[in-house]
Amino acid sequence: MADILDWTNAHLDTLDTALYEKRADEMAVRLQQETGAGKLPFLTMPYAAQLRKDLDGLKDFLRKFDHMLLLGIGGSALGARALQKAFYPRQDQPGHDGPSLWIADNVDTYALEAYLAKLPPKKTVVVTVSKSGGTIETVGQYFILKEWMKGHLGDDWHRNMLLVTDEEQGFLRGEVNEYGIRALPVPDNLGGRYSVLSAVGLIPALFLGMDVESLMAGAQEVVAPLADPGLTGDTLAGHSAFRLAVWGAALQDKGFAELIFFTYIPLWASFGDWFAQLWAESLGKEGRGSQPVPAVGVTDQHSVNQMFMDGVRNKACLFLTCPNLPAGPKFPTDLPDKFAYVRGKEFGELIQAEGLGTRMALSKSGVPLVEMRLGADSPRQAGKLIGLLGAATILCGWLMGINPLDQPAVELGKRLAKARMDAEGLAEEKADLKSFLNTDRDLREF
Structure with missing residues (x-):
């Protein structure tokens, strides 16, 4: 039909x-x-052939694990969750005993502590997704999961990690180079909200046994x-x-x-x-x-x-x-x-x-x-x-008449959050933060 x-x-x-x-x-x-200038990989998908090879090479690796913990936020998580709910509903149904995907897409202490307490480290692969390698909500969780893996697996901690990030630069690419962690790239010029049919969304789809080839072919x-x-x-x-x-x-x-x-x-x-x-x-x-x-x-x-x-x-x-x-x-x-x-x-x-x-x-x-x-x-x-x-x-x-590929207002919120955590620089944001916090508040109990 x-x-x-x-x-x-x-x-x-x-x-x-x-x-x-x-x-x-x-x-x-x-x-x-x-498209001729390579600015719209969402439409041209020039990475598709190599991605198919990369995913094929991951199959044996992923079969070793019962759980995947995906660290990502926004476009690094929403597409993966949509695919999970649509094509792997049995994880939410009674009696599930197959692979399980867990998505840590928020600064949620309750959820993070549950993952640390209940996931079996040896049978869990941690997938961290950040194109820039600087998304603190995601990389912050990576720091904690890295220590968790070290505590349970010792020198083999990196064998249970997989990074999806820029192919050449950024903090996470540095982790790949220093520790030999498995990694797949986020293609250049592919923003997070357009990235579900790249390694960002297709690694968890592959882990759960979805038909990733049909997903790509349909697009x-x-x-x-x-x-x-x-x-x-x-x-x-x-x-x-x-x-x-x-x-x-x-x-x-x-x-x-x-x-x-x-x-x-x-x-x-x-x-x-x-x-x-x-x-x-x-x-x-x-x-x-x-x-x-x-x-x-x-x-x-x-x-x-x-x-x-x-x-x-x-x-x-x-x-x-x-x-x-x-x-x-x-x-x-x-x-x-x-x-x-x-x-x-x-x-x-x-x-x-x-x-x-x-x-x-x-x-x-x-x-x-x-x-x-x-x-x-x-x-x-x-x-x-x-x-x-x-x-x-x-x-x-x-x-x-606007640019549908950027998100300038979102970046302001990120800078102000970093200022609140006392990141270096950000003098203007820190001044704005001080002014905001020093304003007399109209506070009333309810």
């Missing part, structure tokens, strides 16, 4: 999409220039036309990523300040969190952008959907469905009359009915909506979705 974007309820007739559609030639030329199927040196404006205009980018930019012009990512594939719920970072960190700049709002069907029908349908009319929706989810067990036939409508029907029919009802209700309430209907909930479709949304985000940023 094909993968489809349903534009029927996208409100294209009320949006000024022509303003952006006519820029297809300009965007095609820019794509040619940027390449979508993005390859955008990286074609012969790309024309006409070809780009017909590409779904460009159409989504045009829609996203035109929505903002009409005051649609929130973009709901409503997932009606339950195991894929964490893709909403992955998309939220992708869209927000890429497009939330210079007083512009639309706020991504992850939502899960049917759970959020009973909570935030009230706001979506009857609150401020500033919301649009990407609605993710798959009509071919498992059917599941059948409802009994001897149900009370008030539930007669489900007698003998398959449990899986319910989510399809709920999804249809919610989609129709949102559209009836005036919410512009594009349904992303997948032919299967498989790794290939996940790769296609990642490729589609990543490319659409880049193109939407360009149409908006």
